[in-house]
Amino acid sequence: MQRIMNDPDIIVDEMLKGFLKAHSDIVEATENPRVVKAKDIPEGKVGVITGGGSGHKPAFVGYCGKNLCDAVAVGEICSSPTAQAFLDAAKVADQGKGVACLYGNYSGDNMNVKMAVKMAKKAGVTVKTVVANDDVASAPKDQREKRRGVAGEVLMWKVGGAKAAKGGDLDEVIAAAQKAIDNTRSVGIGLTPCTLPAVGHPNFEIKDGTMEVGIGHHGEPGIEVCELESAEKMAKRMVDVVVPDYPFESGDEVVVLVSGLGATPVMELYVLYDEIDKLLAEKGIKTHKAYVGNYFTSLEMMGATLTIMKLDDELKELIDMPANSMGLKQF
Amino acid sequence: MQRIMNDPDIIVDEMLKGFLKAHSDIVEATENPRVVKAKDIPEGKVGVITGGGSGHKPAFVGYCGKNLCDAVAVGEICSSPTAQAFLDAAKVADQGKGVACLYGNYSGDNMNVKMAVKMAKKAGVTVKTVVANDDVASAPKDQREKRRGVAGEVLMWKVGGAKAAKGGDLDEVIAAAQKAIDNTRSVGIGLTPCTLPAVGHPNFEIKDGTMEVGIGHHGEPGIEVCELESAEKMAKRMVDVVVPDYPFESGDEVVVLVSGLGATPVMELYVLYDEIDKLLAEKGIKTHKAYVGNYFTSLEMMGATLTIMKLDDELKELIDMPANSMGLKQF
Numbered sequence: 086m087q088r089i090m091n092d093p094d095i096i097v098d099e100m101l102k103g104f105l106k107a108h109s110d111i112v113e114a115t116e117n118p119r120v121v122k123a124k125d126i127p128e129g130k131v132g133v134i135t136g137g138g139s140g141h142k143p144a145f146v147g148y149c150g151k152n153l154c155d156a157v158a159v160g161e162i163c164s165s166p167t168a169q170a171f172l173d174a175a176k177v178a179d180q181g182k183g184v185a186c187l188y189g190n191y192s193g194d195n196m197n198v199k200m201a202v203k204m205a206k207k208a209g210v211t212v213k214t215v216v217a218n219d220d221v222a223s224a225p226k227d228q229r230e231k232r233r234g235v236a237g238e239v240l241m242w243k244v245g246g247a248k249a250a251k252g253g254d255l256d257e258v259i260a261a262a263q264k265a266i267d268n269t270r271s272v273g274i275g276l277t278p279c280t281l282p283a284v285g286h287p288n289f290e291i292k293d294g295t296m297e298v299g300i301g302h303h304g305e306p307g308i309e310v311c312e313l314e315s316a317e318k319m320a321k322r323m324v325d326v327v328v329p330d331y332p333f334e335s336g337d338e339v340v341v342l343v344s345g346l347g348a349t350p351v352m353e354l355y356v357l358y359d360e361i362d363k364l365l366a367e368k369g370i371k372t373h374k375a376y377v378g379n380y381f382t383s384l385e386m387m388g389a390t391l392t393i394m395k396l397d398d399e400l401k402e403l404i405d406m407p408a409n410s411m412g413l414k415q416f
Numbered sequence: 417m418q419r420i421m422n423d424p425d426i427i428v429d430e431m432l433k434g435f436l437k438a439h440s441d442i443v444e445a446t447e448n449p450r451v452v453k454a455k456d457i458p459e460g461k462v463g464v465i466t467g468g469g470s471g472h473k474p475a476f477v478g479y480c481g482k483n484l485c486d487a488v489a490v491g492e493i494c495s496s497p498t499a500q501a502f503l504d505a506a507k508v509a510d511q512g513k514g515v516a517c518l519y520g521n522y523s524g525d526n527m528n529v530k531m532a533v534k535m536a537k538k539a540g541v542t543v544k545t546v547v548a549n550d551d552v553a554s555a556p557k558d559q560r561e562k563r564r565g566v567a568g569e570v571l572m573w574k575v576g577g578a579k580a581a582k583g584g585d586l587d588e589v590i591a592a593a594q595k596a597i598d599n600t601r602s603v604g605i606g607l608t609p610c611t612l613p614a615v616g617h618p619n620f621e622i623k624d625g626t627m628e629v630g631i632g633h634h635g636e637p638g639i640e641v642c643e644l645e646s647a648e649k650m651a652k653r654m655v656d657v658v659v660p661d662y663p664f665e666s667g668d669e670v671v672v673l674v675s676g677l678g679a680t681p682v683m684e685l686y687v688l689y690d691e692i693d694k695l696l697a698e699k700g701i702k703t704h705k706a707y708v709g710n711y712f713t714s715l716e717m718m719g720a721t722l723t724i725m726k727l728d729d730e731l732k733e734l735i736d737m738p739a740n741s742m743g744l745k746q747f
Contacts, residue, residue: 088607091691099686103690350473352428352715353427354420354434375437411709416747
């Protein structure tokens with residue numbers, strides 16, 4: 086395991102120290118060492134928070150910043166933050182207007198957020214939630230409530246953060262973020278496994294010469310393991326999973342997000358994006374904006390995810406709003 | 417080789433197609449398919465160009481944009497762009513005020529830039545150059561002209577691009593970029609090799625459990641191969657190479673850039689940065705600004721580079737200026 090670390094048991098704390106120093110213009114520490122908050126949060130707005138396990142950089146702390154999340158709860162690697170961390174994130178983000186907690190559909194996060202919402206209520210803080218479930222491969226279409234949240238969360242944060250920044254009230258922020266994720270579908274293809282630093286070896290396998298379509302961010306099994314294919318064929322597989330599920334149709338305007346899973350060279354993401362774009366154009370689907378890069382990763386996994394979100398006028402305006410965080414800087 | 421590509425022989429062209437589509441708000445194609453230009457270049461300014469081999473994303477095309485490079489020549493993977501590409505980059509960037517070509521010290525690039533400068537002169541375009549040589553490990557201090565350019569190039573482009581955007585004339589832009597690189601030192605530590613897509617296997621070796629201090633971006637041999645160390649010890653090694661070479665001293669204000677080499681999880685870069693920051697603070701060296709992330713990579717190599725640049729008032733102002741490119745967005 087060729088990693089840059091000291092003690093794997095404290096890697097998250099050490100990471101946060103470096104993160105806070107490097108981005109002191111955007112984020113700052115809070116009393117809870119596992120909660121990061123945005124600097125200079127504008128007064129009087131609805132709070133927007135998220136949280137999740139570590140190892141997915143820029144997710145989750147990388148989306149703490151201007152017109153994005155106001156506070157982020159940080160978990161151990163691939164583990165949910167504690168209920169206390171979600172609660173403390175809500176507390177630092179609350180300005181009496183309530184807090185929107187926009188997070189991903191994983192059992193640990195669900196449990197801890199639910200607990201935090203109750204604890205917050207007792208403390209006089211109203212927290213409402215949106216649970217991202219954009220990963221098409223993780224459950225059938227009629228069981229969307231079982232689907233995991235993956236890179237579509239980035240678009241949910243973008244939309245929810247922008248709506249709050251524009252002065253939306255709590256219900257409006259929740260409605261916009263819910264619409265964002267309802268309009269969003271994702272799928273991933275994994276090319277290599279990843280290794281938790283404290284474990285020292287991969288806890289799942291992807292054989293050389295094969296790829297796993299629909300793999301989750303923690304190596305959750307996908308739809309199919311098949312031979313490694315060309316970028317053109319990978320793009321077709323991804324589009325064929327994502328497009329019919331929503332379904333995205335001719336005339337739709339969309340945001341396309343292609344994220345690397347960590348170790349895939351960024352140049353390859355552009356090769357993949359070019360193929361995806363051609364397929365969408367053939368279908369008459371118009372890309373309003375594309376994000377290509379490492380937006381939601383899984384340590385040193387190789388592979389990529391495709392996320393598509395259908396826009397309406399409101400979502401377009403919110404997506405186009407500037408933002409400033411470590412993971413998403415947009416003029 | 418678990419890669420996302422079609423034909424390795426055309427991967428650069430395919431990458432550029434995706435890159436140009438994804439970032440059509442910042443960059444655009446030119447008549448030469450291997451030259452990318454910034455969109456909406458402000459009128460009447462000195463042109464700033466660079467160029468280099470592919471596989472180092474965001475370098476080089478990722479630094480084409482506002483207040484950075486106006487045009488970038490694109491080479492094959494790990495190979496210099498052609499003289500024609502450098503020439504065409506100079507032509508599209510020229511507005512009669514001359515062009516600063518800020519590039520890295522590699523034999524192919526030196527040869528092609530030299531040729532391009534001559535060809536440009538015949539075509540009536542004045543091109544002056546700065547050659548980055550920030551990689552301390554690549555030659556002794558008294559042979560700086562033999563040192564390679566590595567991640568310090570990012571700071572050179574930032575400074576040169578900002579100086580041109582502020583209305584500097586050609587000599588002023590060249591002087592600022594030259595000062596930037598003269599004030600900059602870098603070193604890398606490689607943890608794994610990388611594989612050229614057309615080759616299919618690594619062309620150098622880093623054994624598991626070892627690391628190579630001073631490795632180049634193309635696997636050029638470093639100073640020492642030793643056992644894999646903790647982040648704390650790696651940081652010390654890097655600081656001990658970089659700091660005495662310039663030398664950076666107590667009271668100096670610096671920019672610190674920690675770049676991943678491609679496949680190292682970004683969280684580990686923050687762990688490393690935290691250690692580096694502690695060591696610099698102990699020495700009384702003050703970090704004015706830090707960049708931590710994948711700024712100059714080598715395909716899927718694991719490892720990181722440390723770059724330090726000493727600031728004066730001019731450099732500080734230029735570094736702090738906003739910029740907008742795929743690889744560097746700064747408010």
